[in-house]
Amino acid sequence: MRRLVLIAFALLLALLPVILPDSAEFYVTLANYIGLYALVALGLVLLTGVGGLTSFGQAAFVGVGAYATAWLTTAFGWSPWATLAVALAATTVVALFLGFITLRMGGHYLPLGTIAWGISLYFLFGNIEAFGGHTGLGGIPPVSLFGIALKSGREFFYLIWIALMLGIVATQNLLDSRDGRAIRALKGGVVMAEAMGVNTAWYKIVIFTVAAQFACVSGWLYAHLQRFVNPTPFSLTQGIEYLFMAVIGGVGHVWGALLGAGLITILKQWLQDLLPKLLGQSGNFEVIVFGLVMIFVLHRARDGLWPVLLARVERLWPALAANASGRVAEAERLPKREMPQAGDTILEVREVSKRFGGLTANNAVSFTVRAGEVMALIGPNGAGKSTMFNCISGVNPPTEGEVRFLNQRVERLESREIARRGMSRTFQHVRLLPTMSVLDNVAIGAHLRGSRNFVHASCRLDRDEERRLRHESARQIERVGLGEHLFDAAGSLPLGKQRIVEIARALAADPCLLLLDEPAAGLRYLEKQALAELLRKLRGEGMGILLVEHDMDFVMGLADRVVVMEFGEKLAEGLPKQIQEDPKVLQAYLGGVE
Structure with missing residues (x-):
């Protein structure tokens, strides 16, 4: 039953740009940004929700992906698809370097460390002359797919959401595995996991790097959607917002990333449209109201909104709650260790x-x-x-x-x-x-x-x-x-x-x-x-x-x-x-x- 719901959701996504009229271009744009933000929040679900490692610096990895493709395509004429491979490689190197330093810290030192390198990378983007400084880089070429240049938001919609769906499927597959169990043990079970043979330090590096690569892909997509980049979208403030998206949606749930990104993006837009009409044009009242709404949601649903929503839907539609894994499939026995001789x-x-x-x-x-x-x-x-x-x-x-x-x-x-x-x-x-x-x-x-x-x-x-x-x-x-x-x-x-x-x-x-x-x-x-x-x-x-x-x-x-x-x-x-x-x-x- 859940598979049918997912198929229906995928079909609805595929039809969305087709059924919306030209006058509704704004909603296609909104859907594109929800997909981009959800991809970053998905990495935080793996890193923070499942692995228990809090990061405020994911926006910096979005910037690595965006600036890598912007610079290589505009300065050297590289193909956007070639720059994706370079951006992922660069992100991996940066993530490994920062991870080996930062992930050794525990308690409040870890999030403080992510804040530090998040700020550092943000100012690095703005102070490199080849990257256009704080003015930014323009003239980024569009991505071509099967010879078709994806210039409009409607055309780019499919690329963004295919990337997000592949990320969701890959993350679910990872968590439903031997490595997924080891990753889940990072949150409160490190001593036990190590005693069972799990290299917890290695798995921390793995999820830190995977989360960074998700952010990198989001940055690469963002650069070719906007055709322009500057440092502003990669600031610490945006990094905090990504973490909010994951937490509000349900930081321990894969689909919570999409729910949180959608809710916060729509809520921010709605507040920016409504509050100036009520309170005047001056002041950032939407930030105040947004903060109060976040506090209320976190107070009422500490595990995020996805578990609450899922429980309500399963209560109304019990077939969705059916446990598809109610038995263990037969399989060949694992090889056994040779025992020492009795008395040795x-x-x-x-x-x-x-x-x-x-x-x-x-x-x-x-x-x-x-x-x-x-x-x-x-x-x-x-x-x-x-x-x-x-x-x-x-x-x-x-x-x-x-x-x-x-x-x-x-x-x-x-x-x-x-x-x-x-x-x-x-x-x-x-x-x-x-x-x-x-x-x-x-x-x-x-x-x-x-x-x-x-x-x-x-x-x-x-x-x-x-x-x-x-x-x-x-x-x-x-x-x-x-x-x-x-x-x-x-x-x-x-x-x-x-x-x-x-x-x-x-x-x-x-x-x-x-x-x-x-x-x-x-x-x-x-x-x-x-x-x-x-x-x-x-x-x-x-x-x-x-x-x-x-x-x-x-x-x-x-x-x-x-x-x-x-x-x-x-x-x-x-x-x-x-x-x-x-x-x-x-x-x-x-x-x-x-």
Whole structure:
């Protein structure tokens, strides 16, 4: 049904310049500008709404595209289509340079950084004599398509909207992929994603560059539509307006870019026409009213207007709300990692210490984990167990000591590199992406088992691999007993089941060592029994399991060996029965000899 609506929308767009009379040229022009602005806002949906990276400087990238084609076509007589390739290449270079500098900053420093380079590029355009200074460059030739020069707004309309529709389709394809899940994890899930093998720094650069290229294409189109450029449309003010468009439309939704661009463009035009009649010709009253309207909309619809509109339409037209992905397609199984021989030592922790300033969280702790065994790490709250997990998995490297995994030192490796070697983990505090489905959350765990990149995803050339990744993820979800929750939002599940989802995500990575941080917390008795049975089965398959847990009945009935920690140090190590009878452990942890 949604596909039919999209087809109807495309047909309406195609007919718009034809059915509008010559006297309505203004509306064609308005539609052209909506398309140009929506293309920039689309990049901000990917960058800010999905990736969580706020940029006020996108107008500068529009300027790079516009000035590149204006200068090359007027000064050297280049073909406009050749200048598009040069403009995209130049934008990519500038975006990579700025991205490597700016994206290292977090918090409020990132948007401040984008403001800084946005202002810098704006004044650069106005101070280069070859670009005409602040006066600008004119005489830009029209674009020719199949030998036809696109000189009028009606002719150019199709080129703008084809570019926008291709951008929307490519963005939707990208987000519906392995790389799309990694990009969604950038907003609030960086630590988890890195532990699953996602190179988050790389994906930040990717979406920053893609958003810049969308802006570049918009600038190239703008230059050949106007046949004249000057720095004014590429100022910081316009960059802020692009961000407003994305936010008002629905910054986390692809079609929100079009809705926001359309609403703000039409609203600004309407206010500019109406307010002078009411309040006189002097003053910029439309800016004041526009600001008040924006505040009201943001107050009433914090996620933008697209989700509100979609909910209303689906309520009136339930067929649109039907879930087209209610099942997972069958696919060939992914190849499995070769497991170490049962009994082989796969993890060695040697004299590991972790200090946070003057606080010693772990002090010279040593132990080993073998393939085909469950090793339990127990101790009171604050004993340093989760800190030890972070040291082992690379989330927070140790201050001193060695961590050897599969006979290789890994204590100085990034967590994603350790994950690539076959280690996977869960977290003490659940780290899921709550608005994504259980299936998509678990599929993040299988990230390293795919190889297609974002270009393949955007062109939908990754479908076979994506089916295999989703099938494997669904298999692991069924394996842990949550098959009926495949398409539920992960955040809608109770805490205990969210922990089980984390285990499924870790298993999707096909590890040989599994680190479980309090997996039974929040589970009922029968759920704990099912979890214990699953872990016994994994142990029988040759997987090594390192377990942190407070439920002593659960631990003592499952673990092959136990390490007890207290105040960051190893207090005892041995078989469960030995630990239960150790006077030091009984005194420190299990409540005393009595």
